[in-house]
Amino acid sequence: MAEYAVKVDHISKIYSLKNKNNQHKSNKRFYALKDLSFTVEKGDVVGILGTNGSGKSTLSSILAGISDIDEGSIEIHGEQALIAINTGLNVQLTGEENIRVKGALLGLKKKEIQRITQSVIDFAELGDFLYQPVKKYSSGMKSRLGFSISLALDPDIFIVDEALSVGDKGFAKKCLDHMMKLRDNEGKTIFFVSHSISQVQQFCKTGMWIEGGRLQEMGDIETVCAHYSEYVDQLNALKPKEKKKILNEKFEERVLPDTKQSFFSRLLGGL
Numbered sequence: 001m002a003e004y005a006v007k008v009d010h011i012s013k014i015y016s017l018k019n020k021n022n023q024h025k026s027n028k029r030f031y032a033l034k035d036l037s038f039t040v041e042k043g044d045v046v047g048i049l050g051t052n053g054s055g056k057s058t059l060s061s062i063l064a065g066i067s068d069i070d071e072g073s074i075e076i077h078g079e080q081a082l083i084a085i086n087t088g089l090n091v092q093l094t095g096e097e098n099i100r101v102k103g104a105l106l107g108l109k110k111k112e113i114q115r116i117t118q119s120v121i122d123f124a125e126l127g128d129f130l131y132q133p134v135k136k137y138s139s140g141m142k143s144r145l146g147f148s149i150s151l152a153l154d155p156d157i158f159i160v161d162e163a164l165s166v167g168d169k170g171f172a173k174k175c176l177d178h179m180m181k182l183r184d185n186e187g188k189t190i191f192f193v194s195h196s197i198s199q200v201q202q203f204c205k206t207g208m209w210i211e212g213g214r215l216q217e218m219g220d221i222e223t224v225c226a227h228y229s230e231y232v233d234q235l236n237a238l239k240p241k242e243k244k245k246i247l248n249e250k251f252e253e254r255v256l257p258d259t260k261q262s263f264f265s266r267l268l269g270g271l
């Protein structure tokens with residue numbers, strides 16, 4: 001049996017960019033993630049850091065098996081669950097129906113679905129809202145439901161993408177305490193995406209810093225958090241004009257050269 005939970009080998013994710021008028025996809029392509037390689041051992045708790053648009057959610061959905069990769073390969077050992085804002089819930093259905101649908105999709109028996117429902121009732125503390133359509137939930141309530149369903153399904157690998165940022169502080173603490181128990185007593189593998197450096201530092205063993213779609217640094221949580229904080233402070237200290245210039249350069253580095261040649265360049269190439 002492999003000792004690692006995840007092995008990622010030179011993966012990239014490419015998106016097509018739309019033209020300015022937003023009507024058609026252009027032939028410009030963009031690296032949301034570029035050439036990432038890393039291994040995560042079973043039982044590790046990895047905090048994923050990075051500024052806006054750096055690629056954290058893209059990586060989360062790849063690790064959860066929801067999004068494909070365009071280059072490289074990925075090996076996952078164990079069942080994964082993504083816990084993210086607005087993911088995995090059908091808003092037309094009630095909370096309780098969402099549990100039943102999820103259970104049925106996973107091929108669970110009626111008794112197991114009942115156990116999960118009870119566990120969600122106890123953990124989410126949504127009261128009668130569990131029987132209301134999810135479209136009537138606040139974002140914090142959706143987070144409570146999504147989190148509680150994933151905990152009850154008991155996967156091997158949790159991918160928590162900013163899911164605690166919308167709930168109230170009490171619920172966030174309850175979730176973190178619960179995940180700490182899973183980390184310490186059950187050796188679950190956890191990926192934890194958050195903009196709260198202190199939360200990541202407190203909870204995770206390993207730090208992963210993604211910047212501009214690339215893996216900037218991975219290692220001991222204290223070191224990675226210190227380097228990332230320093231970078232954010234430096235970025236924030238820049239004048240708006242300088243900051244804009246750097247962000248534009250970083251964006252251009254991620255754009256692939258046009259693959260489709262214009263009519264004239266094809267004509268000239270043929271000469």
Ligand SMILES: Nc1ncnc2c1ncn2[C@@H]1O[C@H](COP(=O)(O)OP(=O)(O)OP(=O)(O)O)[C@@H](O)[C@H]1O
Pocket residue numbers: 015016031032050051052053054055056057058059
């Ligand atoms: N479906 C898509 N089509 C085109 N581009 C996309 C798509 N999804 C994400 N991107 C782009 O890929 C890049 C990485 O996005 P991602 O959501 O992974 O960043 P992030 O680090 O999670 O950001 P944030 O901290 O703001 O949540 C961004 O530039 C984003 O605009």
